[in-house]
Amino acid sequence: MTWRPRLAEGTAPVLVVLLLLLVGLAIAGPAYDEPSGYLALLKRAAPLMILAIGQYFVIVSGGFDLSVGALVTAGVVIAARLIDGSESATTGVILLVLGFGLLVGLVNGLVTTKLLVPSFIVTLGMLLVLDGAVFLWTDGAPRGALSAGFRTFGRGALDVPVLGEVPWSVLILLAILVAAALFMRSGTGRALVAVGDNEAAVRLSGGQVDRLRLLAFVLSGLLAAVAAILLGGFAGVSAQVGSGLEFRAITAVVLGGVLLGGGRGSVVAAAAGALSLEALFTLLNLLGVSGALESAVQGVIIIGAVAYASLGGGLRQRLRWWPKQRDSVRPAPS
Amino acid sequence: MTTATTTTVRMTGISKSFLGVPVLQGVDLELRGGEVHAVMGENGAGKSTLLKVLAGVHRPDGGTIEVDGDPVSFAGPTDAQRAGIAIIHQEFTLLPHRSVAENVFLGREPVRRMQVDRRRMVADTRELLDWLGEDGIDPTDAVSSLSVAQRQVVEIVKALSTNARVLGMDEPTAALADHEVELLYDLVRRLRERGIAILYVSHRMREVFDLSDRITVLKDGRFVTCAPTGELTSEALVRHMVGRDLGEYYPDRAAPADLGPVRLALRGAGNDRVRDLDIEVRAGEIVGLAGLQGSGRSAVARAVFGVEPFTRGVLEVDGTPRQVTRPRTAVRLGIALVTEDRKGDGLALRQSVRDNTLLVRRAALRGARSRARSDLPALLDLVTVVSRGEHQEVRFLSGGNQQKVVLAKWLAVEPKVLIVDEPTRGIDVGAKRAVHELLRDLARRGVAVLMISSELPELIGMSDRILVMHDGALAGELPAGASEGAVMALATGHGIGEVA
Numbered sequence: 059m060t061w062r063p064r065l066a067e068g069t070a071p072v073l074v075v076l077l078l079l080l081v082g083l084a085i086a087g088p089a090y091d092e093p094s095g096y097l098a099l100l101k102r103a104a105p106l107m108i109l110a111i112g113q114y115f116v117i118v119s120g121g122f123d124l125s126v127g128a129l130v131t132a133g134v135v136i137a138a139r140l141i142d143g144s145e146s147a148t149t150g151v152i153l154l155v156l157g158f159g160l161l162v163g164l165v166n167g168l169v170t171t172k173l174l175v176p177s178f179i180v181t182l183g184m185l186l187v188l189d190g191a192v193f194l195w196t197d198g199a200p201r202g203a204l205s206a207g208f209r210t211f212g213r214g215a216l217d218v219p220v221l222g223e224v225p226w227s228v229l230i231l232l233a234i235l236v237a238a239a240l241f242m243r244s245g246t247g248r249a250l251v252a253v254g255d256n257e258a259a260v261r262l263s264g265g266q267v268d269r270l271r272l273l274a275f276v277l278s279g280l281l282a283a284v285a286a287i288l289l290g291g292f293a294g295v296s297a298q299v300g301s302g303l304e305f306r307a308i309t310a311v312v313l314g315g316v317l318l319g320g321g322r323g324s325v326v327a328a329a330a331g332a333l334s335l336e337a338l339f340t341l342l343n344l345l346g347v348s349g350a351l352e353s354a355v356q357g358v359i360i361i362g363a364v365a366y367a368s369l370g371g372g373l374r375q376r377l378r379w380w381p382k383q384r385d386s387v388r389p390a391p392s
Numbered sequence: 393m394t395t396a397t398t399t400t401v402r403m404t405g406i407s408k409s410f411l412g413v414p415v416l417q418g419v420d421l422e423l424r425g426g427e428v429h430a431v432m433g434e435n436g437a438g439k440s441t442l443l444k445v446l447a448g449v450h451r452p453d454g455g456t457i458e459v460d461g462d463p464v465s466f467a468g469p470t471d472a473q474r475a476g477i478a479i480i481h482q483e484f485t486l487l488p489h490r491s492v493a494e495n496v497f498l499g500r501e502p503v504r505r506m507q508v509d510r511r512r513m514v515a516d517t518r519e520l521l522d523w524l525g526e527d528g529i530d531p532t533d534a535v536s537s538l539s540v541a542q543r544q545v546v547e548i549v550k551a552l553s554t555n556a557r558v559l560g561m562d563e564p565t566a567a568l569a570d571h572e573v574e575l576l577y578d579l580v581r582r583l584r585e586r587g588i589a590i591l592y593v594s595h596r597m598r599e600v601f602d603l604s605d606r607i608t609v610l611k612d613g614r615f616v617t618c619a620p621t622g623e624l625t626s627e628a629l630v631r632h633m634v635g636r637d638l639g640e641y642y643p644d645r646a647a648p649a650d651l652g653p654v655r656l657a658l659r660g661a662g663n664d665r666v667r668d669l670d671i672e673v674r675a676g677e678i679v680g681l682a683g684l685q686g687s688g689r690s691a692v693a694r695a696v697f698g699v700e701p702f703t704r705g706v707l708e709v710d711g712t713p714r715q716v717t718r719p720r721t722a723v724r725l726g727i728a729l730v731t732e733d734r735k736g737d738g739l740a741l742r743q744s745v746r747d748n749t750l751l752v753r754r755a756a757l758r759g760a761r762s763r764a765r766s767d768l769p770a771l772l773d774l775v776t777v778v779s780r781g782e783h784q785e786v787r788f789l790s791g792g793n794q795q796k797v798v799l800a801k802w803l804a805v806e807p808k809v810l811i812v813d814e815p816t817r818g819i820d821v822g823a824k825r826a827v828h829e830l831l832r833d834l835a836r837r838g839v840a841v842l843m844i845s846s847e848l849p850e851l852i853g854m855s856d857r858i859l860v861m862h863d864g865a866l867a868g869e870l871p872a873g874a875s876e877g878a879v880m881a882l883a884t885g886h887g888i889g890e891v892a
Contacts, residue, residue, distance in 0.1 A: 245754030248747050251740075252755075258737035262699070263801065264723030264756025321742045 069327040071366070072314045076330050079337040086344045097228065103336035104227040105130075105212075105285040105292070109307040110314070110332035111238050111325055112281030115274040117311050120254035120320030121170065121177035123275065125184035126282040126307060129162050130300030132188045133286025135195070138295040139202040148207040156283045162188070163279020167272035177275075185304065192297060200295050212291020227288045234281065238325045250274060254320020302353070309356050310335050312363045335359070399425050399460055399476055399557035399589060406445055406455035408438075415441045418455070419615045421591075421608055425557060428580060428590045430604035430621070433633055434820030438613040439593045443560045446591065447479040448472030478551035479560040486535045486543055493517040493531035496550045520549045525582055541572035545579060552588075559583065560591045565599060577603060597626055609633055633821060641825070642853035643832035645872055650676040654711065655840035656696070656727070656809045661705030665691035666864045669705065673809065673840040678831060680855030681844045682879050688864040689844045690732060693811045696842075697729040698722045709809065723756040728807035730798055732814040732844075734791070738798045741787035748786050748797050753804045771800055792823025799830060810834060813844045828854060848876045 080096070089095040109126055116123040133155045140151045166184055170177045211230065215223040241247045252260050253270050261267050289299055314331030316323025338359075339352055401423040408416040416438045423429050431439045444450045446457070448466030457464055459475050466472045469479075486495045493513045494501075502509040502516070517531035526545050535543060544564065551559055561580075565573050580603055583590060594600055600607060600621070607624060609616040609632040616632050652675030661669045666688040673679045683689040694700045696707065698716040706713050709725045716722045722729070731737050739748055749771060780788075786797055795815065802810065812831065816824040831854065835841050845851040851858065858870040860882035867882040 245750070248743070249751065249755045252743050252747065252751055255740035255742045256737070259740050260751065260755055262697075262719050262729065262731060262737050263752040264720040265751070266720065266755075317742075321740070 069315055069324050072327050072330050072334060076334045079334055079341060082341050083337060086341060099337060099340060100228050101225040103333045104231040105288045106306060106310060106336055107231055107329045107332040108234055108281050108285045109303055110310040110328045111234060112278035113307040113311050114316060114325045114328035115277045117316055118254050118320050118323055119250050119271050119274045122181060123278045124181040124304045125166060127300040127303035128185040128188035129159060129282040130286040130289060130303055132192050133283050134290040134295055134299050135192050135200045137290055138200055138204050141205050141208060142202040143205055145205045145207050148205045152287060155286060159279040159283025160276055163276040167275030171268040171271050196297060200297050204290055204295060209291035212288045235329055242325050251321060309360045312360055317367060318364060401558055402458045404456050406452045408441055408445060408450055408452050414613055416613045423589045423591055425587045425589045426584055427605040428584055428592050428603050430592045430600040430607045432600060432607055433610035434822060437610040439610060440562055443562055443591060443593055447477055447560055473554050476555055476557040478554060478556035480547050480564060486546060488536035489534060491532050491534055492529060492546050495535055495546055496553050520552050541568055541575045558589045562593045643829050646677050646835060646856050652676050652838055657708040659706040661702045661707055663695055663700060663703045668865055673842050675838045675840050676835055677856040678835050678841040678843055678854055680851040680858040681842060682851055682858055682883055683861035684883050687861040689861050690813055693729055693813050693844060696811060697727060720756055726808035728802035728810045730812040730815055734794055734798060739786050739794060742785055744783045745786055745797055746782040749800045749804060752801050771804055792819035795819055795827060809840045811842045848879055
C-alpha cells in the first residue's frame, strides 16, 4: 500500500487563505521580508492557536466552549495576584493555573454530560460566573504583578541551533500542535469525531460517549490555561486580557473548515484558521484599516465560513444574483 | 382543465454523472399516456436519478427528451411542470393545518379582486377529486385529518391541477399500511384509464407485476431491457436486475454436528416490554426471531445488548450469568448488535469506511486489542471492494454497502453472539445475498446468530430454528423450513393447531 498525504475534508480552503494572506503580508509589510517577521507573527498568534486547538476538541465532538475567554482572564488575574512579583512562587502558581483550567473544563464537561444541559448554555454560564468572580475578587482593577520567570513563556526566546532565537510560545505551540495531531489520529481521537457525527452509533458500539465529551472540555480548559500563561507574559495583566477570545477561537475553528455541530474537520486546519485570522488582522493593520473594525471582520468571516461549509460547491450558484439564462420549454416572449 | 389529451415522452441516450461517477449511461425510456411503466433495478442502478432527470431536478449530461415529438430541455422542475410532468415525492410536502384545496393551490392561489378566490379553489379541487373518483375527500378538510393514503391522493391532485399528464412515483407504497396499498393500486389504475402516463419506480416485485403494463430494467446505470409485463416472469426479472441467475437463494443450513455449546441463554428474562423469555442460542446456529411489528422482537435485542436491560430473570453468556446494563458491557462480553436503523444508530455517516470499521474496536476495547492491525487488510477487503477506498465517507455508499460496513465493524471484534435486526432492510438483491452468506459463514465459524426479520421468506430461508413472538412473550418455536402460514399463525396469537 502506498502512503500519500491526505487532507481531511474542508482543510484545503483554509490553507489557500493562509497562503494568500502570507503573500499579502510579504507585499504589504517590509518586516515580512525575513523569517523573523513570520516568527513574530507566529508568536503573536500562538495563544489564539492554542485556544483554537482546545475549542476544536469541543466543537468536533458536537459542543461549544464559550468559557475560554473568561478562563484566560481569570488565569492571568489569579496568577498576578498570587505571584505578586515573587520569583519563588512562579512554578507553583503555573501549576495552579493549569489545575484551575482543568477544573473549569471538568465542571463544564460534567454539567453537560451528567445534567444534560447544552454545552452552549453551560459554558455561557461559566463565562458569566468567571467574569463575575474576577470582578468581585479584584474590584475591577487587578492587583499584583507577574514574575519575570512567568513572563518568559510569553515573551522570551530560546536559542535553537540553525533557527536562532525561537520564542518559547512558538515552541510550546508546536509541541501542543504535534501532540494534538497525533491524538486525533489515535483511536480515541477518531472516536471523538464520531461522537460529534453520531452519538448513538458510538454508544451502541460500546463507546463511552460521556467520557469522550468530558475529555474534550477538560482539554479545552487546560489549553485555555496554557494560553493564559502565554498571554499574561505577552500582554501583561488586565481584566480584559481574555475578553472576546472565545468567539475569536470559534471563528478560527470554523474558518479551518471544522463543521459546527461536530463530526468533521482537522485540528491542524483549526490551528491554521487561527493563524489566518491573526495574519488577516496584521494585514489590515498594515493597510491602515482601523482596529475597531476587527470584530466586524470577524463577524463576517464566521458567517461566511459557515455558509461556505453548508453550501460547499453550491455557493457560487446561490450567490448568482442575476437570473440564470434559461433554455426553458416555453418559447421566449417576442 | 381535465381534457384527456395523452402525452408521449421519449427519453433517448440519457447520461448523467455526479462528481465524475457515471450514474446513468445512455438510458432510453418511452412513456405513453395511459400506461403504467415500471422502472426496476438494484439500489444504485439509477432509477431515482432517471426519474429526477425526467422531472427537471437534474439536468442530463447527454441525451434528449421529447414530449409529443418536440425536444425539450428543463432548467428546473418548474419547466418540467409546464411540460406536464410532475413527481409525487416519497416525503409528503403538504401543510397539515391547511385545507385540501389550499394545499392543492399552494403558491398558485387563484385571485379575484385582489383576494384569494376560495370558492374557485374549492370548486376546482372538487372537480379534480370527482374526476379521479375520490369522493371520500372534501376540499375543505384539513390535511391533518386525512389518512396517509388520502394525503397521497391530495399530492396527486396537486400535480394534476398543474395539468400534469405524466406522473412519476418513487416507491409510493413505502409510507402506506397494507390495506392502503390496495387503495393506491385502485388510484393508479384510475389515473391510467384517464390517459395519464405513470412512471412507477419500485423495489417491490409484487407491486410491479400487479400494476405495470411495461417494465424497464436498469443495471449499473445502463438500460438492460424493456418488455411488456406479461412477457416477464419474476425469475427473468431478477436475472435482468442482477445480471446473473440467483438460483438457490439461501446458503445451506447447519448440520446437527455443526452445533456447539450454548453461547447465549435467557432464563425467565423480562422487562417492561417483554416477559418470561427462555431462549438458547448455540454456537454455529442461526436462530430466527419472528413476530409482528411491536411484538417485542427488537426489544429482546435491545435488552440483551443492554440498551434497555432486563429487569427480571437471568442472562447467561457461555454459561455464566451476567449483568448487562449498558452496550459497553455487552460488547466486552462478545455480544454484537446490528440495529435495524443503519443510518440512525449504526454508522457515523460522515466518517470514513475505515473509521467506521474500526469504531467498535477503538471505542470499546482497551490497550493492544484496540490497536490490533493484523487482520485489518482482510476486514477492509470485505468493505473496500464495495467503496472507492477506505477513506471514502460512508454516507456516499449504497444501503447494501453501508450494511457491509456495519457488519465489518462488528467482525473487527470477533463477537461470540451476533444479533442482527432486519439485516437486509432496504438493500438490493445482490447485497442481500452477500449478507446472507456472511451470516451463515459466521455461524459456521462458531458464532451464535440471532436474526430478527420482518421478511418471512428470508427468516425461514436462513434460520435453523424459528422463535415466534407475540405481545411481548414467546408464542412458540418452529423447526427449519416452517411455512409462512405457521409463523403468521403464532405471530398473530393463534396456536399451531388452528392452522389447517
